[in-house]
Amino acid sequence: MERANHIYEGLVKITSDENVIIDKPLKNHTYTRLGGTADFFVTPETYEQVQQIVKLANMESVPFTLLGNGSNLIIKDGGIRGIVMYLGKLNKIEVNDTQLIAQSGALIANVSKKALNHCLTGLEFACGIPGSVGGALYMNAGAYGGEIKDVLLHTVVVDRQGQLHTIQANQLDLKYRTSNIPNNGYIVLEAAFALQKGNHVEIKAVMDDLTYKRESKQPLEYPTCGSVFKRPPGYYAGKLIQDSGLQGKEIGGAQVSLKHAGFIINKDEATAKEYIALIEYVQRIVKDKFNVDLECEVRIIGEDPVE
Incomplete structure (x- = not known):
C-alpha cells in the first residue's frame, strides 16, 4: 500500500490529481467495451509530462502501458498492472500550407476532416478509421487502398528512457498493418503529414463514398x-x-x-x-x-x- 501511495503521489506531482485515477475501469476506453481495471491511469497534458512519467516508471520499476483510442484493442478481464498512460488530451491539429501536424491523441478521422476543411487531399482513406493518430502510426493503419505510410513525413516520439526524438517515416519500417514503433518502445507524440492541394467538393465526395461503404457493410x-x-x-x-x-x-x-x-x-x-x-x-x-x-x-x- 505504501508503494502504491508513493507511485500515486509521484504521478500527481508530474500532472495533477485530476489526471491520475486509481483502479480505473478500462471498458469505456475500448471499442469492444471489454476489460478490467488499470492500477494507475494517468492522462498527461504536455510532452514533458509524458517524458517524466516514463522516467518515473523506469525509476520505480513499474510496468508501463500506453493506451490509445482503444479501437484496435482487447483488454483482458483482469485489467492492466502498473501505469496506464492515455494521451487523449494531446489532440491538437494544425495546418501549415500543405503540411498537417497532429498530436497523437487526436482521432485520425478528425485529422482527415481537418484536411478536408483546408482543401488538402491524401487522407481521405482515413475518414472512417476510428483510432488515434498514435495508433494509426503504430499499425500503419489503412483502408480502401490508402495507408499512413503514403502520407507520413515524420513523427516525434519518446523512447523507453524518456528521451525525445524526431523519426523520419522511412525509418519506421511501415508495412501492411505494422511498423517498428512497438519493437522500439516508442511513444508517438505527434505526426507530420505531407498532403496536396485539392478541390473541396471532390475530396468530400470521396469521403462521403467511403463513409457510405463503411456504414453499409460494417x-x-x-x-x-x-x-x-x-x-x-x-x-x-x-x-x-x-x-x-x-x-x-x-x-x-x-x-x-x-x-x-x-x-x-x-x-x-x-x-x-x-x-x-x-x-x-x-x-x-x-x-x-x-x-x-x-x-x-x-x-x-x-x-x-x-x-
Missing part, C-alpha cells in the same frame, strides 16, 4: 474492435470465415457478425475471455478447413483475472 451498431484479422496473402479473412460457416457463431456474449464475417461483435455484455475464445475458435476452424493461418490485427493486452 456492424457499427455494436461494440467491436473493427477488422479482427489481417488479410492473409491471396485471401480475404472475411470470405474465409464466411465460407467456414462461422457467421453468427457465438461464445457467450461475443458473436461473429452476420453483417461482415471479418468482425466479431460484443452482442450481449461479453467478457474479454469469451471474445478471445471466439477469435481462437475462428482461427482454428479456418485453419482446419483451408489450411490458412489468420493473424490477429487487433492487439490483446492485460491479464486474466485471478481465479
Whole structure:
C-alpha cells in the first residue's frame, strides 16, 4: 500500500490529481467495451509530462502501458498492472500550407476532416478509421487502398528512457498493418503529414463514398474492435470465415457478425475471455478447413483475472 501511495503521489506531482485515477475501469476506453481495471491511469497534458512519467516508471520499476483510442484493442478481464498512460488530451491539429501536424491523441478521422476543411487531399482513406493518430502510426493503419505510410513525413516520439526524438517515416519500417514503433518502445507524440492541394467538393465526395461503404457493410451498431484479422496473402479473412460457416457463431456474449464475417461483435455484455475464445475458435476452424493461418490485427493486452 505504501508503494502504491508513493507511485500515486509521484504521478500527481508530474500532472495533477485530476489526471491520475486509481483502479480505473478500462471498458469505456475500448471499442469492444471489454476489460478490467488499470492500477494507475494517468492522462498527461504536455510532452514533458509524458517524458517524466516514463522516467518515473523506469525509476520505480513499474510496468508501463500506453493506451490509445482503444479501437484496435482487447483488454483482458483482469485489467492492466502498473501505469496506464492515455494521451487523449494531446489532440491538437494544425495546418501549415500543405503540411498537417497532429498530436497523437487526436482521432485520425478528425485529422482527415481537418484536411478536408483546408482543401488538402491524401487522407481521405482515413475518414472512417476510428483510432488515434498514435495508433494509426503504430499499425500503419489503412483502408480502401490508402495507408499512413503514403502520407507520413515524420513523427516525434519518446523512447523507453524518456528521451525525445524526431523519426523520419522511412525509418519506421511501415508495412501492411505494422511498423517498428512497438519493437522500439516508442511513444508517438505527434505526426507530420505531407498532403496536396485539392478541390473541396471532390475530396468530400470521396469521403462521403467511403463513409457510405463503411456504414453499409460494417456492424457499427455494436461494440467491436473493427477488422479482427489481417488479410492473409491471396485471401480475404472475411470470405474465409464466411465460407467456414462461422457467421453468427457465438461464445457467450461475443458473436461473429452476420453483417461482415471479418468482425466479431460484443452482442450481449461479453467478457474479454469469451471474445478471445471466439477469435481462437475462428482461427482454428479456418485453419482446419483451408489450411490458412489468420493473424490477429487487433492487439490483446492485460491479464486474466485471478481465479
